Amino acid sequence: MTTPLMQVSGLGMTYPARRRGAGIKAVDGLDFEVRAGETLGLVGESGCGKSTTGRMLVRLLDPTAGQVRFQGQDISTLSQRELRPLRAKLQIIFQDPFASLNPRQTVQQIISAPLRAQGLPKEQQVKEVRELIQLVGLAPEHLERYPHQFSGGQAQRIGIARALATRPALVVADEPVSALDVSIQAQIVGLLERLQRELGVAYVFIAHDLAVVKHISHRVAVMYLGRIVEIGDKEQVYANPAHPYTKALLSAVPLPDPAAERQRERIVLLGDPPSPANPPSGCTFHPRCPKAREICRSEPPLLRLGSGSGERQVACHFPED
Amino acid sequence: MTLLEVRDLAVEFNTPDGVVKAVKGVDFSVDRGQVLGLVGESGSGKSVTSLAVMGLHRGAKVTGSVKFDGTELIGAAPEAVRKLRGRRMAMVFQDALTSLHPYFTVGDQIAEAHREHFGSSRKTAWARAVEVLGDVGIPEPARRAGEYPHQFSGGMRQRAMIALALACEPDLVIADEPTTALDVTVQAQVLDLLVKLKDDRGLGIIMITHDLGVIARIADEVLVMYGGSAVEQAGADTLFTAPRHPYTRGLLDSLPRLDSAGEELHAIPGSPPSLLAPPPGCAFHPRCAVYATTPHQGCTAQRPPLVAVATAHRSACSHPEVTG
Numbered sequence: 001m002t003t004p005l006m007q008v009s010g011l012g013m014t015y016p017a018r019r020r021g022a023g024i025k026a027v028d029g030l031d032f033e034v035r036a037g038e039t040l041g042l043v044g045e046s047g048c049g050k051s052t053t054g055r056m057l058v059r060l061l062d063p064t065a066g067q068v069r070f071q072g073q074d075i076s077t078l079s080q081r082e083l084r085p086l087r088a089k090l091q092i093i094f095q096d097p098f099a100s101l102n103p104r105q106t107v108q109q110i111i112s113a114p115l116r117a118q119g120l121p122k123e124q125q126v127k128e129v130r131e132l133i134q135l136v137g138l139a140p141e142h143l144e145r146y147p148h149q150f151s152g153g154q155a156q157r158i159g160i161a162r163a164l165a166t167r168p169a170l171v172v173a174d175e176p177v178s179a180l181d182v183s184i185q186a187q188i189v190g191l192l193e194r195l196q197r198e199l200g201v202a203y204v205f206i207a208h209d210l211a212v213v214k215h216i217s218h219r220v221a222v223m224y225l226g227r228i229v230e231i232g233d234k235e236q237v238y239a240n241p242a243h244p245y246t247k248a249l250l251s252a253v254p255l256p257d258p259a260a261e262r263q264r265e266r267i268v269l270l271g272d273p274p275s276p277a278n279p280p281s282g283c284t285f286h287p288r289c290p291k292a293r294e295i296c297r298s299e300p301p302l303l304r305l306g307s308g309s310g311e312r313q314v315a316c317h318f319p320e321d
Numbered sequence: 322m323t324l325l326e327v328r329d330l331a332v333e334f335n336t337p338d339g340v341v342k343a344v345k346g347v348d349f350s351v352d353r354g355q356v357l358g359l360v361g362e363s364g365s366g367k368s369v370t371s372l373a374v375m376g377l378h379r380g381a382k383v384t385g386s387v388k389f390d391g392t393e394l395i396g397a398a399p400e401a402v403r404k405l406r407g408r409r410m411a412m413v414f415q416d417a418l419t420s421l422h423p424y425f426t427v428g429d430q431i432a433e434a435h436r437e438h439f440g441s442s443r444k445t446a447w448a449r450a451v452e453v454l455g456d457v458g459i460p461e462p463a464r465r466a467g468e469y470p471h472q473f474s475g476g477m478r479q480r481a482m483i484a485l486a487l488a489c490e491p492d493l494v495i496a497d498e499p500t501t502a503l504d505v506t507v508q509a510q511v512l513d514l515l516v517k518l519k520d521d522r523g524l525g526i527i528m529i530t531h532d533l534g535v536i537a538r539i540a541d542e543v544l545v546m547y548g549g550s551a552v553e554q555a556g557a558d559t560l561f562t563a564p565r566h567p568y569t570r571g572l573l574d575s576l577p578r579l580d581s582a583g584e585e586l587h588a589i590p591g592s593p594p595s596l597l598a599p600p601p602g603c604a605f606h607p608r609c610a611v612y613a614t615t616p617h618q619g620c621t622a623q624r625p626p627l628v629a630v631a632t633a634h635r636s637a638c639s640h641p642e643v644t645g
Binding site: 154209210212238249259266272 | 505506538576579580585590608
């Protein structure tokens, strides 16, 4: 077996408590890998730690526990200076394209910034940027404009061009289409897929929209309250969810099909996701879980291989078959 | 029984850059016990339409007719509309945290609406507030009524907003993206609640959303808007199984699906039109797949009207390949 592109082990993030106390565990002991050229979807509801995780993978946040090995090297403890050459290979796309583009820079300046940081000569920067802008479906005449002159979908294309400028091996995409209109979402999803085919880049695709994640991912990890509760091949996780939370989550998404909606069996979870500041004991999902038993209240379940074929892992004492 | 009848509703705003025609002549009606889904992308005019129905546009030019239970609201005295608003027709907004007042308890805000419209005593109004909070599924309503909005979770706040809308037992509720800010498991709870209110109380609901899944889950009748106009209207089943307008078809084809294997997404090219300088003729023609393959003169000549294409099914497309 070849070494994965990125190997994450025991990754954790504890934000300090405001006054006294143990602090807030936003992310708690994640283990997973990202393989070259694949898309790993990271799904979960607000507060589950998926964005915090994404930021730690590219070291925009320093993890408080665990390791992130990228191309064999542990990047979780490198200094900013040591990180710089690696940044070319490790990029991020944000949710709000306007908030992540400098309003006072032209598109040319924005896209060439990572090339400049890598010390590429000026003429080569210009040449690269012209190629990049066309790669993402815009035209060279757009290069002299400013971000406010673009629509949301176009601005996201600029963010993507910037992320791909240094030909990264891995791009973390944090809710890259959730601020966009439905008809534009499909354009951006299609663009990301095409770029993966052409450039072989791997994505960690973070989103709360389960249908988008299903479409774009090869493998999917489902997070709940800072932990991965299920991870595996997309087909397996979506067709036969093993964790009760995954099952409930999938059944809660309304389908664009009124006839199917009427017949559907829905698992309605009670209450809201709990606060990570005060997580429930044992399995953190137990207060909302329809299958919870005594052991679930006391013992946190570990992520382990589920029954059946494939390499799906699930963190549940009583997984579905 | 028709509760709300909207005819030829148009809304214009004067801006420094020119006149924005946000809504250009929309017709629809809502019956008791019916959910009308208003679906469209940003700038389609769906929210502007709902605010115009509620008489909440200041400084805009609103024309046409909005009849609520037989009473004309366009051109009516603001005081008369104000007496209806919050009493017989109420609104639920997307962001409950900005729509609830942070300085007053949730119970006080609901009680105030009741006192205002019914002149009830503090005690009666408070009891009513506790009652509706219980109705929408807030646990321990008597205690929670005394709490402030920030003490509620997102899902609870949205329930409180719905309770506020229901306090005066309205006949019509306009819900503008009421579940968009919520997590999907909580969204399912809120949608179930709305369906229950419709069934139990015969509430008429206008559900404004961009989410076609939410529409399929809750709407009986659907109006699809694009660039300020209604482009298609049909019963929910018909709209999803036999859409006629190229925009509706495009929208459904561009949707990633949970209920089918990963086929390729067919994006609609381009972006929604500018309302300041809309394209001539049909606002959708620059992005239309049918027009792109066989351009038709009618598409650029004039805005196609919404006409019947089948029983209870109307579409606004004049392209011969679509009209058949």
